[in-house]
Amino acid sequence: MVGKSQIKFIKSLQQKKYRIQHGMFVVEGIKTVRELLDSNFEAHKVYAINNNLVSAEQVNVELVSEADLKRISNLKNPNKVLGVFKFPLVKPIEEQGWILALDDVRDPGNMGTIIRLCDWFGVRQLVCSENTVDCFNPKVLQATMGSITRVNIVYTDLLQFIKSSELSVYGTFMNGENVHVTKMPEKGILVMGNEANGISKEIADLVNHKITIPQFGGQKTESLNVATATAIFLNEIRRSEK
């Protein structure tokens, strides 16, 4: 039986301010919870409807009824396990390899997809402006599929970070150089901007290389979604290294 105060606590973690206050977040689903348990993330508590779902040696597990799981879950159809985890230790940003920088990306689905892309393409460092959507937002976590354990995500003053970095800064613009012909170095910062407004003026001024994905379908399509554009740019970065 999950008590009222526990339900209230877990539900509160759906909001960023309480996540920050407690330094904890919630993930749901067997697969993602297991991935987090197998990583460096530290579990606070796991709620499971069945003894065999999570190894009790790893963590403080409480068996709960399906009705109780529904009470603490954020999903319409809760998926057997819910885990409360502590925020990971954020490592300092290292100036090696490619760093992806997000300037005010707002959509949780895009953010989750971008984290998964970083993981696929071996981009270990994701630096986000402070107005970028919180990576521990439940919708972000649903889209990352455990990739969040393998990418170091830092929220900081992006303008100051870029100013103080010695790396070349690549930014995506509608009128930049065709990324198919741009020679990419082995390291750098790639900046992706806000869904509606792109890269902010202050940060655009710091971009050394403006690049673009060429369009083949006439001039009508407005732009690519930021997550699909990130997919193409990260693929191009890795392609150039070959």
Add this chain to the structure above:
Amino acid sequence: MVGKSQIKFIKSLQQKKYRIQHGMFVVEGIKTVRELLDSNFEAHKVYAINNNLVSAEQVNVELVSEADLKRISNLKNPNKVLGVFKFPLVKPIEEQGWILALDDVRDPGNMGTIIRLCDWFGVRQLVCSENTVDCFNPKVLQATMGSITRVNIVYTDLLQFIKSSELSVYGTFMNGENVHVTKMPEKGILVMGNEANGISKEIADLVNHKITIPQFGGQKTESLNVATATAIFLNEIRRSEK
């Protein structure tokens, strides 16, 4: 004042069976409605909260209150204009250029993003298996942003279509040839599969060239989302033509 029967009719078009029965679908938002009005799509009726939003010469416009718009809308925050449009005439598939084939893609957001990608990369023909999500689903239309007017979308028996085609068939698999080194021809069929299960067995047997996006982040990431993978493959197809 929008009458009860009109509300019922418009609301019914949120379901596929009524869309098929009436041969009509709903789009919302000024921008997308305008794009459809400026295309070959034929409007049945447009509901707008303001006279200046849509040129009345183009179409049968009914001015409605915000409260009425809320009654017929599928959105939490309706966006000034709602249009009911007739299904477009589906053109026969032409065996020229690249054809994208979707084998049981289920997620409306993915479908919408894929249509937008076809538009960007000039892929004019999208052939879908009959179990692929309906392109006139409201969530698909929300993600396409008007691109649907520039891509010919055909639902058919995909297996038969591929069997009867003379084009080379490229399919995406975890263990295929690295797409960075695959030489792409000027035309062909690219098959993308279901979110959970990939390309079905019967269609996989017809694939001439198995290709894959190389992974750089270790072996843990399971797979890329089908929309982001499509972004990368379409970019690679156009890249090879250069």
